[in-house]
Amino acid sequence: MAEKKKIILTGDRPTGKLHVGHYAGSLKRRVELQNSGEYDKIFIMIADAQALTDNADNPAKIRENIMEVALDYLSIGIDPAKSTILVQSHISELTELSFYYMNLVTVSRLQRNPTVKAEIQMRNFETSIPVGFFTYPISQAADITAFEATTVPVGEDQAPMLEQTREIVHKFNAVYGETLTEPQMLLSENQACLRLPGIDGKAKMSKSLGNCIYLSESEEDVRKKIMSMFTDPGHIRVQDPGKLEGNTVFTYLDAFSRQEHFAEYLPEYANLDELKEHYQRGGLGDVKVKKFLNSVMQEELSPIRARRAEYEKHIDQVYEILRSGSETAKETAAKTLEKVKHAMRIDYFRDPVFLAEQKEKFQKF
Ligand code: TRP
Secondary structure, three states, X not given: OOOOOOEEEEXXXXXXXXXXXXXXXXXXXXXXXXXXXXXXXXXXXXXXXXXXXXXXXXXXXXXXXXXXXXXXXXXXXXXXXXXXXXEHHHOOHHHHHHHHHHHHOOHHHHHXXXXXXXXXXXXXXXXOOOHHHHOHHHHHHHHHHHOOOOEEEOOHHHHHHHHHHHHHXXXXXXXXXXXXXXXXXXXXXXXXXXXXXXXXXXXXXXXXXXXXXXXXXXXXXXXXXXXXXXXXXXXXXXXXXXXXXXXXXXXXXXXXOOHHHHHHHOOOXXXXXHXXXXXXXXXXXXXXXXXXXXXXXXXXXXXXXXXHHHHHOOHHHHHHHXXXXXXXXXXXXXXXXXXXXXXXXXXXXXXXXXXXXXXXXXXXX
């Protein structure tokens, strides 16, 4: 048998511009995986249909962010020659798959999904949870299986979705025969990247808290945000010993700085451990550390900014990338849907024995 193809599927909800938390947690890794040449196919999905599950009254917000997210993808180095970028709502097959998968999942199983639970609380849905929102883990299983993904690089918060997907795959294959591919989740290996805090030190970066650094932000705005970052509130004078725990600037350095950055921007220190050691001992001011972080971040963000500026001049090309990517993706998903219906034996008009079987049953003369 031919070796199984390695296929990536991942995506983001287009509810806003992507920020450095997305970048550290998942986007950067995607580009590395894309460029590793190890994958046969890569699908990156703008999950507009999923975004609508809790934004039914505001489709304009989703519409506005389709192009923003596409530009974010292209600017970080997602290459349309290597990766297929698609818009979820264009792939109607995903909805059909979801409908069949719904029969394999119980309400109580959905209620146990910790990410959905947390989101329900955050949005104050309580007793008014939209059914579509409640069932989005099932639709996410459709996304993943439709493209026969073997690998799903995502942020840590998506682990429950992957678990649910794998359960659906097992159940489907057990009931209808080996059909769907079981996906593996791929997390960032860098602990600091798993959940980058907001610039105010709050656990999560979120647009409503106004504590994000966006990939598309200007150099000056990024600098201002870094210089205003939360550090150790007890570190008042330079000579005071400083704490690393909960210190956002150091969390960002853990996520983004590399050994080479020291030689280039802060040669008094050989590496991050030395810098941390000095900070804890006392005698190292926040401003100096923040300036270093700014250099590191600007080095990461400036090529992203430059690429974005180029693509912004050619929106018609970006539109075409999305349109043709969505077409290609639709063809792939249609093949999986065909297999699924065949496995369930509901492909009556493609099934050569269906008619013969029914004739045998009814035409007894
Ligand atoms: N739930 C993901 C998020 O909120 C977006 C998403 C939708 C996704 N479908 C997916 C991620 C399939 C990975 C695979 O960011």
